[in-house]
Amino acid sequence: MKLPVYLGLLHEAERILARSFRVVADGHGDEPDFHVILGTLAGQCDRHVEALEPVIVRFGSEVEGEEEHRVTADGVEEVRTGALGLLLDLQDLSVLVHHLDVMWTMVGQAAAGSRDRELLDIVVRCAPDADLQSRWLQTRMKQAAPQVLLVAS
Amino acid sequence: MVDRIADIWGTRTPYARGERWPVRVDQTLAPGVAEGDVDRWVQSACVLCSNGCGCDIAVKDGRMVGIRGRQADIVNHGRLGPKGLFGSWQGVDTGDRLTRPLIRVDGELVETDWDTAMNRIVERSRHLLHTKGPLSHGFYTTGQLFLEEYYALGIIGKAGVGTPHMDGNTRLCTATAATAMKESFGSDGQPGSYVDIDECDAMFLFGHNMAETQTVLWMRVLDRLAGPNPPRLVCVDPRETPVARAAEVHLAVRPGTNLALMNGLIRELFVNGWIDDAYIAAHTLDVDRLRATVERWTPEAVAETCGVGADDVRRAAEIFGTSERILSTVLQGFYQSAQATASSCQVNNLHLLRGMLGKEGSGILQMNGQPTAQNNRECGADGDLPGFRNWENPQHVQELADLWDVDPDTIPHWAPPTHVMQIFRYVELGSIEFLWISATNPAVSMPQLERIRRILDTEGLFLVVQDLYLTEAARYADVVLPCAAWGEKTGTFTNVNHTVHLSDKAVEPPGEARSDLDVFLDYSRRMDFRTRSGAPLLDWTGPEDGFRAWQECTRGRPCDYTGISYERLRGGSGIPWPCNDENPDGTVRLYGDGVFPTDPDYCESYGHDLLTGAATGPVLYRATVQPGKAWLKSEDYRPPHEEPSEEYPLRYTTGRTVYQFHTRTKTGRSRALNRAAPGAWVEVSPADAEQLGIVEGDMVAVLSRRGHLEVPVRVGDLREGTVFAPFHYGYWDDGGSEGSASAHHAANELTMTEWDPVSKQPVFKNAAVRIEKVRDGAGPSPAPTTAASRPARAGHRAAGRTTGSGGGPGTVPATVGGPEGEATERFPDTAPPRVASSEERP
Structure with a gap:
């Protein structure tokens, strides 16, 4: 059974995303809305990490050997500078969010297949946040893109 | 005569549920002017809050000399408030109005003619459109202009320039x-x-x-x-x-x-x-x-x-x-x-x-906070599309393109129109290089003023300001345009409960001042903005043309004006939209049928x-x-992002006082109003005052992470741990700009650059601060005693030092108006106006 691998990756990916949101929030602190909203989104990830604890205790999380194959393993560790850097950093965040969104979907499928009520409840509670995070990034990036790509220096 | 500074709300006319509010007609005339001296009364509505009271302006020898509430108006049944009575014509008929355009020459603003000023604007605008495109342009307007002016600005921005960077100070209030x-x-x-x-x-x-x-x-x-x-x-x-x-x-x-x-x-x-x-x-x-x-x-x-x-x-x-x-x-x-x-x-x-x-x-x-905020929202000079259209709906964008005869792609609709806080961020980053501010004063009204001043001073920014006076913001401008005030131009506007009023021109504007509409139309002509078929984009000759164009824009939309005309608005009461074939008398309430x-x-x-x-x-x-x-939209509570800490243990909130409006550009020039609330203050609860060792009138520093104020204290009735400062007070009348000649006292020195994630309205009402005593006071603070800022009721040793008595609220002199604060009240024996609709019970 490989579900523990996915649970472990999911657990870790949420931590990476939380950290990445905070790195971007702090690194682009001059964008007044970032600090607040990215902090909120990071808090959502913290809660997901917490929510996963009981099933990880139950199933375990075997991620050894999977690490090196992952394109999303490191997250955002430092921010770029300038307006273009901001857009690219947001784009990196959306990759991470999308990765998680898919991962929640897969875990949700497994939960449905196994009729595991506890896991299903966790998925129902947490998965919509990834969609929301993705929509916020889209909303913000779509607004920023023309200014960054056409007129910013 | 009633002292309407001391007695803000005037004489009571009690009535029971289901009856109509009785009529009371309030009036003031300039000293020495008797009712028989008035040459004519010109119909208008008051622009000193969002209520939209119908009024008539008294004119004598080509000057405004008085104001009177319209008894037939469904909004106010004849009444006016202190700001309307004492700050309407008195706030614009002053000696320090801008009367000629100004341009910056060698760092100084100097007088010039309209041609030179407009050409300078057009030259920079064209150059930037050519080299950088429309995203280099931003427009920041107000909640004070007329409907026709917003709609002209909306068309210019969206179909002429083609920029999404348009907002109004309505962002701050409504x-x-x-x-x-x-x-x-x-x-x-x-x-x-x-x-x-x-x-x-x-x-x-x-x-x-x-x-x-x-x-x-x-x-x-x-x-x-x-x-x-x-x-x-x-x-x-x-x-x-x-x-x-x-x-x-x-x-x-x-x-x-x-x-x-x-x-x-x-x-x-x-x-x-x-x-x-x-x-x-x-x-x-x-x-x-x-x-x-x-x-x-x-x-x-x-x-x-x-x-x-x-x-x-x-x-x-x-x-x-x-x-x-x-x-x-x-x-x-x-x-x-x-x-x-x-x-x-x-x-x-x-x-x-x-x-x-x-x-x-x-x-x-x-x-709403402002008299014409509603129109800004309707007309699309702020972060909306005209006629409550949806920027995400291609059909709505097409409708506008058809109305204006432009390519739909000209109208920015790839993202929501840019809110003002983001516009200022783009200015700060240098990607907006042309900012046109009309009838608002961000150098006092926006949050975190040190930052706003820095942004207005950005190297390379071309700033146009059009206003009545040389405001704090206008001092940063490259071009300043003198504009006509209320009573000096014709147009319509709409209040909180969507009642539309006409405000007719009563007198000529001073000097070379022009209406904001004329300025916008002139810019459009000089820029040679054209429709797809080659006609001028804006071919209006005056406000009534603009109103007719607006009616077409609203046809079939929730704010339908098609049944309203200048003619219908003259003589009677304001009319609430939607007013169309279906609702010929207008509509008082929406959603009675539960259909949204x-x-x-x-x-x-x-x-x-x-x-x-x-x-x-x-x-x-x-x-x-x-x-x-x-x-049924909902969200869970989350604590505010800046909460009191050891270093900043108090919660700071800001707001209005009854005698002033906005940054006091008008009310600060009315003697009756300004004497009632002449300077800034901060309100502290008795318990906090006790703990801080301060009493009424003491000078204190209020500090946040972003700045500081130095103002006298009013010990008042507000909850412990909370302090309040009125946001009206800037620097135009204290001999300096941004506090150079005196201590900081603008409430927004302390506020945060944070906004609601959905409405993008700045969070003016929550910040963490601390208070330090600077020196003993020489007397009570200038805060009025008549309303929320009145001295605390009991248990406080106010001004004990200076009076040598036990102190207490009684030691603060009551706010009165004296002869300048007098108005008449009449109680005509006449039936109150009924709302102009068949919804009204007989």
Whole structure:
């Protein structure tokens, strides 16, 4: 059974995303809305990490050997500078969010297949946040893109 | 004669529920002018708050010499407030108006002619459009212009220049009202009416100090309170405002905690079964999510978070749950606070859960702050598309393109129009290099002023400011354009409850000043903006052309003006939209049938997530909407982002005082008004004053992470741990700019650059500060004694040092107007005006 691998990756990916949101929030602190909203989104990830604890205790999380194959393993560790850097950093965040969104979907499928009520409840509670995070990034990036790509220096 | 500075609301005319508010005609004339001397009276409406009182301007020898309320008007039944009486013509008929354009030469602003000034603007505008494109341009307007002027500006920005960077200072005062209605009902549009005050048996005022912000509306409430079967009143406000004093329940919440309270009130409705299940099923969506969201907000949990009594929460909820006709009003206490949109949507939800909407006495007034804010929202000179159209709906964009005969791609619709805080960020980053500010003063009114001053001073920014006076913001301009004021130009505007008034030109503007409309039309001509067929984009010759064009723009939209004309507006009362073939007399209340404008092809917005502001988007919206049903939007409470700490232990909030408006450009020039509230102050509770070792009148420094103020103290009645500063006071009349000649005293030196994620309205009402005494006071602070800022009632040793007596409130002289504050009141024996609609009972 490989579900523990996915649970472990999911657990870790949420931590990476939380950290990445905070790195971007702090690194682009001059964008007044970032600090607040990215902090909120990071808090959502913290809660997901917490929510996963009981099933990880139950199933375990075997991620050894999977690490090196992952394109999303490191997250955002430092921010770029300038307006273009901001857009690219947001784009990196959306990759991470999308990765998680898919991962929640897969875990949700497994939960449905196994009729595991506890896991299903966790998925129902947490998965919509990834969609929301993705929509916020889209909303913000779509607004920023023309200014960054056409007129910013 | 009545001293209307001392007696803000004038003489009571009590009336009972179901009766119409009696007429009282208020009037002032310039000293030495008798009624018989007046050459003519010119019809208008007051522009010194959002109430929209019908008035007539007295003219003698080509000058404005007086003002009188229109007794036939459905808004004010003849009354006027102190600002209208003493700050309308007196605020513009002064010696220091701008009378010639100014341009910057060698760093100094010097007088020039219109041709030179406009050519300078056009030259820079053309150059930037050519080299950088439309995204280099931003327009920041106001809530003070006329409908025709906003619509012209909207067309210029969207179809001429083609920039999404357009907003108004309505963002600071009323964006959340519009947003909350869009989120709940699918479109902007006020459900309730002032006439509901006559019919209600309970009123809830959420963060709304109506007694000072809309004095005439409060007169209507006071007259109900003085009559038989008065309405029960509930007030949510951290200060003991006149509203709080009149209320049966006063919930003095900690600033920043409104949503916790609202969630608690909603929960009580569910728990006690005070909901209309049939209405909810037939007319709303998402009740289960709402129920789940509020579940944890027991009265005890609310009490803990908000600092109010659990029993008071229960009493307030019971009044809402058991009254038969309820009117709610909402203003800046909610709009400028944390989680603004979510909190304001919960007010809508209270009414939706009980099905109390659009019926006599049952309604919502999501208030506006400014007289013409509504028109900015309607006309698209702010972050909206004209006619409440939806920028995400290609069909709506096409309609505008057809109306204006331009390519739809010219009209920016790839993202929402840019809100002002973001516009200023783009200026700061240098990607907006052309900023045109009309009739607003961001150098005093926007948050975190040190930052705003720095942005206005950005190297390479070309700044145009058009105004009546050389404001703090105008001092940064490259070109300053002198404009005509109220009474000096013709146009229409629309108040909180969508009543449209005409304001006719009474006198000529001073010197070379021109109407804002003429300026915009001139810019459009000089830029040679054209339609697809090659005609001039704006070929209007005057305001009435603009009004007709606007009527076409509103045809079939919620704000339908097609049945209103200048001719119909002259002589009688204002008329509430929608006014069209179906509703020839206008419409008083919206949504009486429970049908809301949420249809995806019709709605103004597809909505947002209230926590983050993430857009719902057309696909998800269409998949989830049930056209015609309202959304019960909800969100859980989260603590404000800046909470008191050891270093900054107090909560700071800002607001208005009754005698001043905005940054005092008009009211500060009225002797009667300015004498009543001549300078800045900060209000501190008796307990905090005691702890800080300060007394009434002491000079203190108020410090936040962003700046400091140095102002005298008023020890007043507000909740412990909270301090309040009025936001009106800037630097134009103290001999210097931005505090160079005197200490900082603009309230926004301390406020945060943070905004609501959905409405993008700045959070002016929550910051953490500390207070340090600077020196003993020489006497009491200049705060008025007549309203919320009056001295604390008891238990405080005020000004003991200076008077040598025991002190106390009695040592602060009462605010009076004297001869300059006198107005007449007449009580004609005439039937009150009925609202211009068949909805009215005979």
